[in-house]
Amino acid sequence: MRFPLSMTVGMAGYILRNKVRPRPEWQVDVRTAEADAANPFRILPDRLPAEGGEREPHPLMKKRFPVVLMLEPLHACNLTCTGCGRIREYESTITERVPLEECLAAVDECGAPMVSICGGEPMMYPQIGELTAGILARNKHIYLCTNGMFIRKRLHEFQPDRRFFFNVHLDGMERTHDLAVERKGVFREAIEGIQAAKAAGFLVCTNTTVYKETDMREIAELFEYLEQFGVDGHQLSPAYGYSAVNDREIFMTREEVHEKFREAAKLLKRFKLNQTPVYLEFLRGERDLPCTAWGNPTYNVKGWKGPCYLITDAHYKTFEELMTKTPWERYGAGNGDPRCEHCMVHCGYEPSAALGVNTTLADSFKMLSWAIR
Numbered sequence: 275m276r277f278p279l280s281m282t283v284g285m286a287g288y289i290l291r292n293k294v295r296p297r298p299e300w301q302v303d304v305r306t307a308e309a310d311a312a313n314p315f316r317i318l319p320d321r322l323p324a325e326g327g328e329r330e331p332h333p334l335m336k337k338r339f340p341v342v343l344m345l346e347p348l349h350a351c352n353l354t355c356t357g358c359g360r361i362r363e364y365e366s367t368i369t370e371r372v373p374l375e376e377c378l379a380a381v382d383e384c385g386a387p388m389v390s391i392c393g394g395e396p397m398m399y400p401q402i403g404e405l406t407a408g409i410l411a412r413n414k415h416i417y418l419c420t421n422g423m424f425i426r427k428r429l430h431e432f433q434p435d436r437r438f439f440f441n442v443h444l445d446g447m448e449r450t451h452d453l454a455v456e457r458k459g460v461f462r463e464a465i466e467g468i469q470a471a472k473a474a475g476f477l478v479c480t481n482t483t484v485y486k487e488t489d490m491r492e493i494a495e496l497f498e499y500l501e502q503f504g505v506d507g508h509q510l511s512p513a514y515g516y517s518a519v520n521d522r523e524i525f526m527t528r529e530e531v532h533e534k535f536r537e538a539a540k541l542l543k544r545f546k547l548n549q550t551p552v553y554l555e556f557l558r559g560e561r562d563l564p565c566t567a568w569g570n571p572t573y574n575v576k577g578w579k580g581p582c583y584l585i586t587d588a589h590y591k592t593f594e595e596l597m598t599k600t601p602w603e604r605y606g607a608g609n610g611d612p613r614c615e616h617c618m619v620h621c622g623y624e625p626s627a628a629l630g631v632n633t634t635l636a637d638s639f640k641m642l643s644w645a646i647r
């Protein structure tokens with residue numbers, strides 16, 4: 275199976291329950307609500323007809339609920355990677371941390387069945403072992419996103435669990451990866467961390483950002499190299515030039531993303547990719563999906579970040595406020611916000627695939643056979 279059975283069954287049950295009984299107060303269409311003219315980034319409703327027309331959202335778009343909580347206990351990092359927006363956007367709060375109790379309260383408040391612990395470098399969070407144990411005690415699944423530099427040093431603080439993955443960032447083979455993270459030796463240390471974690475019985479997957487310059491043949495070489503360590507799966511994310519890191523040299527347009535992922539489909543066929551087949555079809559330009567960023571809410575030192583992991587228009591004190599005050603209808607390609615134009619990132623679109631938005635019965639079978647393969 276692609277994921278542990280408990281994860282597949284738990285996620286499917288949670289999604290079904292929430293589709294049948296959605297929280298009515300989260301399903302409000304805020305286009306009619308008063309716009310915040312003081313916010314320069316807010317897209318005003320009167321731009322909608324001119325830019326994209328009054329598109330009727332898919333009925334499931336009206337059933338909002340969280341699927342994966344993106345929890346950022348800190349933004350500090352030991353690296354300064356080229357494509358990272360956090361160390362730039364949160365420069366003024368880079369030394370701050372979300373206290374352990376507050377992290378766990380956010381997990382409870384949100385209720386999502388999966389937590390992606392990210393940052394910053396979460397392995398620099400002093401109570402990372404306790405945080406992970408606390409989330410597992412709440413019967414949630416965890417992806418701990420790390421550059422891998424501290425795995426060996428802090429492995430003793432964790433217990434192997436079928437609901438817990440180390441998700442190690444690797445953008446290519448040694449030379450390429452060390453260039454992307456702007457420091458020599460990072461690839462080697464990450465590989466040693468992967469080996470140590472696998473030897474101790476942990477689940478480990480990798481996460482690769484695909485830039486304009488990425489050579490997909492090298493990614494195939496990387497996945498082949500990782501096979502010897504028994505890595506449990508791979509994620510591929512198309513890089514996107516949102517405001518904090520906007521640099522047209524390395525980030526791609528939608529057409530360029532389609533091209534890269536068509537190449538990936540040929541070269542990476544035999545490897546275990548963690549992305550759903552529906553999302554991969556979207557990345558290859560074979561189908562359209564709407565943005566469902568509300569499915570992957572982000573919590574960090576400033577509170578609940580809206581509308582999504584990438585762009586920031588507001589931070590809210592409560593999860594309820596994030597869900598009810600964010601004008602969700604205005605985001606996503608074609609809905610009027612120019613920042614969303616070329617975005618295809620997983621935090622906006624993978625929930626759409628998982629939730630079955632714009633999908634057919636044949637897609638449901640495709641998803642099922644992918645999950646159990």
Ligand code: SF4
Pocket residue numbers: 516565566567581582583584585605606607613614615617618619621622623
């Ligand atoms: S399309 Fe969605 S995920 Fe992408 S930048 Fe816009 S709101 Fe964020």
